[in-house]
Amino acid sequence: MTSIVDSLVKSFSSFNLDIAVLLPVITLIGGTVIFLIMAVNALIAVYFERKISAFMQDRLGPMEVGIFGFKGGKKFWGGIGQTLADAIKLLVKEDILPNNADKFLMILAPFIIFTGAFLTFIGLPFAQNIVISDFNIGIFYIFAMSSIGVIGVILAGWSSNNKWSLYGSMRAAAQIISYEIPIGLSLLLVVLVAGSLHLGDIVQWQADHRWFIFHSPFTFLAFFIFYISTIAETNRTPFDIPEAESELVAGWMTEYSGFRWALFFLSEYANMLIVSIVASIVFLGGWLSPLQIFNIFPDSWLILDGPAIGLFWVLFKAVILIFIMMWFRWTFPRLRVDQLMYLCWKVFIPFALANLFLVSLWELIF
Amino acid sequence: MEEQAIAKSVLETGEMVLNMGPQHPSTHGVLRLKIHTDGEIVSKIEPVIGYLHRCFEKHCEYLSYEQIVPFTDRCDYLASMHMDHAFSIAVEKLLDVELPERVEYIRVIIAELQRIASHLVALGTFGLDVGAITPFTWAIRDRERILDLFEALCGARLLYNYIWPGGVSHDLPPKFVERTLDFLDYFDPQIDEFNNLLSTNKIFIERTGDVGVLPPDVGINFGVTGPSLRGSGVNWDLRKNEPYSIYDKFDFDVPLGEGTMGTIGDTWDRYYVRVLEMRESAKIIRQACAQLPDGDVHEAIPKKIRPAVGEVYGRYESARGDVGFYIISNGKNIPLRVKMRSPAFCNLSVLSEIAEGWMISDVIAILGSLDIVLGEIDR
Numbered sequence: 001m002t003s004i005v006d007s008l009v010k011s012f013s014s015f016n017l018d019i020a021v022l023l024p025v026i027t028l029i030g031g032t033v034i035f036l037i038m039a040v041n042a043l044i045a046v047y048f049e050r051k052i053s054a055f056m057q058d059r060l061g062p063m064e065v066g067i068f069g070f071k072g073g074k075k076f077w078g079g080i081g082q083t084l085a086d087a088i089k090l091l092v093k094e095d096i097l098p099n100n101a102d103k104f105l106m107i108l109a110p111f112i113i114f115t116g117a118f119l120t121f122i123g124l125p126f127a128q129n130i131v132i133s134d135f136n137i138g139i140f141y142i143f144a145m146s147s148i149g150v151i152g153v154i155l156a157g158w159s160s161n162n163k164w165s166l167y168g169s170m171r172a173a174a175q176i177i178s179y180e181i182p183i184g185l186s187l188l189l190v191v192l193v194a195g196s197l198h199l200g201d202i203v204q205w206q207a208d209h210r211w212f213i214f215h216s217p218f219t220f221l222a223f224f225i226f227y228i229s230t231i232a233e234t235n236r237t238p239f240d241i242p243e244a245e246s247e248l249v250a251g252w253m254t255e256y257s258g259f260r261w262a263l264f265f266l267s268e269y270a271n272m273l274i275v276s277i278v279a280s281i282v283f284l285g286g287w288l289s290p291l292q293i294f295n296i297f298p299d300s301w302l303i304l305d306g307p308a309i310g311l312f313w314v315l316f317k318a319v320i321l322i323f324i325m326m327w328f329r330w331t332f333p334r335l336r337v338d339q340l341m342y343l344c345w346k347v348f349i350p351f352a353l354a355n356l357f358l359v360s361l362w363e364l365i366f
Numbered sequence: 367m368e369e370q371a372i373a374k375s376v377l378e379t380g381e382m383v384l385n386m387g388p389q390h391p392s393t394h395g396v397l398r399l400k401i402h403t404d405g406e407i408v409s410k411i412e413p414v415i416g417y418l419h420r421c422f423e424k425h426c427e428y429l430s431y432e433q434i435v436p437f438t439d440r441c442d443y444l445a446s447m448h449m450d451h452a453f454s455i456a457v458e459k460l461l462d463v464e465l466p467e468r469v470e471y472i473r474v475i476i477a478e479l480q481r482i483a484s485h486l487v488a489l490g491t492f493g494l495d496v497g498a499i500t501p502f503t504w505a506i507r508d509r510e511r512i513l514d515l516f517e518a519l520c521g522a523r524l525l526y527n528y529i530w531p532g533g534v535s536h537d538l539p540p541k542f543v544e545r546t547l548d549f550l551d552y553f554d555p556q557i558d559e560f561n562n563l564l565s566t567n568k569i570f571i572e573r574t575g576d577v578g579v580l581p582p583d584v585g586i587n588f589g590v591t592g593p594s595l596r597g598s599g600v601n602w603d604l605r606k607n608e609p610y611s612i613y614d615k616f617d618f619d620v621p622l623g624e625g626t627m628g629t630i631g632d633t634w635d636r637y638y639v640r641v642l643e644m645r646e647s648a649k650i651i652r653q654a655c656a657q658l659p660d661g662d663v664h665e666a667i668p669k670k671i672r673p674a675v676g677e678v679y680g681r682y683e684s685a686r687g688d689v690g691f692y693i694i695s696n697g698k699n700i701p702l703r704v705k706m707r708s709p710a711f712c713n714l715s716v717l718s719e720i721a722e723g724w725m726i727s728d729v730i731a732i733l734g735s736l737d738i739v740l741g742e743i744d745r
Contacts, residue, residue, distance in 0.1 A: 057503035334497025
């Protein structure tokens with residue numbers, strides 16, 4: 001597996017540049033790519049979510065704002081520029097810092113959250129060779145980086161000097177830290193079976209054997225524990241209690257506005273993409289074509305399984321998972337804090353632990 | 367001893383006073399709740415009201431009876447027809463007028479449509495309170511069709527000034543009955559859909575079942591009325607117990623809380639009673655539409671309302687409970703005093719009784735299940 005950084009180094013090596021020049025250039029290119037991914041993801045995902053929620057709620061959603069002058073009242077352009085307009089609005093909004101807030105921490109917090117999401121993308125493969133930097137401990141790295149965000153959440157809640165923010169951040173801290181355990185345990189199970197922390201190897205294992213979700217009843221269960229826990233980790237309904245708008249106004253984001261708030265927003269949608277891609281890579285075969293499983297299609301169809309189409313399959317699976325998250329959000333009520341903790345500590349963690357034990361036995365026997 | 371005192375002062379966790387409202391998404395208007403919290407647990411709730419006080423009762427002392435009707439609209443703005451109707455009933459009692467049959471039937475049809483509309487808002491916003499957003503838009507979508515009917519009826523969509531002492535302002539517009547029946551045919555399956563989406567949702571039941579139980583005796587002691595009391599299993603509905611207008615002519619049931627998802631009188635019961643009441647209202651409207659007689663709706667409206675000296679108390683079962691208008695007349699065209707009994711006010715008073723000891727999220731849910739309207743509480 002080659003990564004983008006590797007190929008960049010290779011292509012720049014012909015220029016005989018000094019390493020001190022080469023490294024910043026490559027870092028900058030990689031960083032720009034990640035930022036573009038995050039921004040485009042947020043633009044598309046927000047539009048997607050608005051339209052989905054609108055159709056679920058018997059509305060039309062954004063219909064007016066076109067893009068580059070393509071308005072014309074045509075349905076196809078309905079509201080396609082809305083998120084762009086919103087982004088511009090957020091960027092030019094007045095930046096409000098409350099008088100009694102801890103200004104340094106309050107400014108710092110969104111960047112920590114953003115950094116957590118940003119760093120995760122470095123190790124996240126979008127297809128076989130499309131990864132910024134290929135780690136041999138990829139899954140561990142992603143898991144570690146995605147938990148950085150909670151520091152920012154706590155800081156944001158504390159520094160705002162607002163009781164609602166404080167409540168939101170305390171809830172978020174408890175929730176995110178708790179739900180990392182079932183996520184970790186279910187990922188550990190996959191690592192145990194595949195024998196590697198490297199995401200490429202895990203997909204290769206699935207190519208050699210079968211997708212993890214179909215591998216054994218325990219991995220099947222692990223997928224659901226993983227998926228539901230990631231919904232909790234990304235603070236989405238029915239686990240959106242940290243920002244529960246009907247209880248805590250906006251939770252830890254209450255005092256934020258403008259660009260800082262946009263960073264929260266960007267990170268939230270980036271996290272959705274991250275967990276969905278991780279789920280699709282680890283459990284759903286990553287860049288492997290689902291057509292392969294059934295083995296009923298003629299060989300000429302297997303072109304759909306080539307490396308070129310790998311990006312499509314990863315994103316396809318991720319988008320389905322994201323759609324299910326949105327579906328949840330627009331149909332379910334919200335859990336209460338204690339029920340959320342109950343679900344985590346008394347249901348998911350025991351099941352995940354038992355799962356881990358049983359899958360070891362299963363591997364030993366079969 | 368001293369060490370103990372120091373340890374206590376260090377370890378003791380104080381209570382935090384949280385100011386919920388008057389600007390808060392879930393206080394249904396401008397209610398302010400001072401909440402004493404210990405972590406997530408709420409130990410004490412002090413509702414602070416008065417942010418929407420508009421001196422309704424004082425205004426009434428300077429306005430003639432006809433002019434008061436639009437003011438009653440603005441009390442319970444989600445069930446304006448009920449307020450008009452309640453006030454008109456009290457004035458008619460004072461005047462002792464005989465109403466044409468058609469007026470009574472129209473009033474019943476309109477009042478029950480209004481009950482459905484009001485309950486839809488209550489159920490939708492209750493869904494919002496527990497975090498479900500889609501039920502709200504679905505409820506508002508259906509309410510919109512009722513508002514369209516009302517718009518055809520009297521031109522207004524929220525504050526109608528339609529039911530006047532002695533009659534109604536306009537006769538039914540052409541095709542109104544057909545449109546109403548069309549709406550009911552459309553609406554019945556919507557209730558099932560709503561139940562599928564929210565009422566029987568596992569998370570929703572977890573959030574509302576067994577939460578904020580209102581025991582019947584506490585409810586009666588605090589003067590709770592309407593669906594909130596019936597959720598506790600108390601069979602008290604003025605339409606049955608003290609029939610006004612022509613409610614004794616119709617066949618309908620009074621839904622009561624049965625503790626299906628927990629204890630009798632829990633938040634789910636209070637919620638579900640409203641769902642069932644919408645069906646009963648639909649039943650009443652169907653009967654009234656079938657029996658609607660002809661006649662002149664303006665026949666009994668007095669040219670000038672100038673009741674004899676005396677006082678009267680008119681009671682009415684509004685969407686929120688027992689509305690009462692106590693009117694003292696000194697023989698002029700302006701009442702000497704009007705006192706309004708607000709059901710939402712009494713329902714709110716029980717909040718601190720049943721919501722203390724629960725979590726913040728539950729307080730929101732319990733408050734939502736009491737279905738308060740601040741315009742009526744503050745008047």
